[in-house]
Amino acid sequence: MKLIRVENYEEMSSSAAQLVEQQILNNSHSVLGLATGSTPLGLYEQLIRGVSERNISWQHVQTLNLDEYCGLAEDHPNSYRHFMNAKLFRHIDIPLENTHIPNGKALPVEVECRRYEALIDEIGPPHLQILGMGTNGHIGFNEPGTPETSLTHCVQLETSTRNSNARFFSDRDEVPTHAITMGIQSILKSERILVLASGKKKAQAVKHFLDGRVSKDFPASFLWNHNHVTLIVDQDAYSLAA
Ligand code: F6R
Known part of the structure; x- marks a missing residue:
């Protein structure tokens, strides 16, 4: 695992952007794995x-x-499709048909999960996967307890995750109870993985991650089983690990 320590959120963002842009410059047909969240x-x-x-x-x-919430249409303001279109895709020259997100409205959900995993194998796996980390160590929506062998699947969201994501909804009860997420195994298929962590609220998770003990109680720890992981962390997020 390569650790890049930077001063603050801005430096973390520009350092990550350099790596992503270098990937695109090296291969104009790159496949990138993307995350939502702050x-x-x-x-x-x-x-x-x-x-x-x-x-x-x-x-x-x-x-x-x-990942994507179950039950939210693409144009729902809190769907991850809406987020990605608004925060990135609409502002760059990517054809929208080149952008792939699980369909949260597709039924039965198991069929959608299998379709998405097959898509990862068909057009991917990503040359570079971007990840954020939950305070409980989740990656994607893979909560503690998720096995390393998991592929794209439907998950029931933990109360802590729903509470933390409630900030984006007008009412906590509107936060969906389920989501489709790439599994741990789907994520580990990527050639390279870039994990970003910023701010004091991630300090405990970063410390736990850097302990290096692999356990399904802390899903991000499975990243230690991958050969090309880079963690970019700012001073606040690193403060308890130092
Ligand atoms: C986002 C995702 C999540 C977030 C994680 C951190 O697509 O899958 O695992 O990366 O919850 O969220 P933020 O960045 O809001 O702290």
Whole structure:
């Protein structure tokens, strides 16, 4: 595991953007694994700037997102499809048909999970997968207890995850109870993985992760079983590990 320590959120974002842009410059047909949440927002802002300021072209890039809420239509303001369109895709020159996110409305959900895993194998796996980390160590929506062998599947969200994501909804009861997520095994298929962590609220999780003990109680720890993981962490997130 490669550890890159930076000062703050801005530096984490620009350092991550450099790695993503280098991947696209090396291979214009790159497949990128993307995440939602607060952590990658600064990275996405940098990548949007990269199109005009650094001539980065996303014309032939394909993207695979980690997860999507069950039951939310693509145009629902809290769907991850809506988030990705608003925060990144609409502002870069990627054809929308090159962007892939599980369909939260598809039924039966098991069929959608199998379709998405087959898609990962068909167009991917990602050359580079971006990950944020939950305070309980979740990656994607893989909560503690998820086995390392898991592929794309439907999960019941933990109360702590629903509470933490309630900030995006007008009412906590509106937070969906289930989501489709790439499994741990699906994530580990990626050639390289880039984990981002910023802020004091991630300090305990970063400390736990850097302990290096692999256990399903802390899903991010399975990343230690992958050969090409980079963690970019800012001072606050690193503060308990130091
Ligand atoms: C997002 C995702 C989640 C987040 C994690 C951290 O697609 O799958 O695992 O990466 O919950 O969220 P933030 O970045 O909001 O702290």
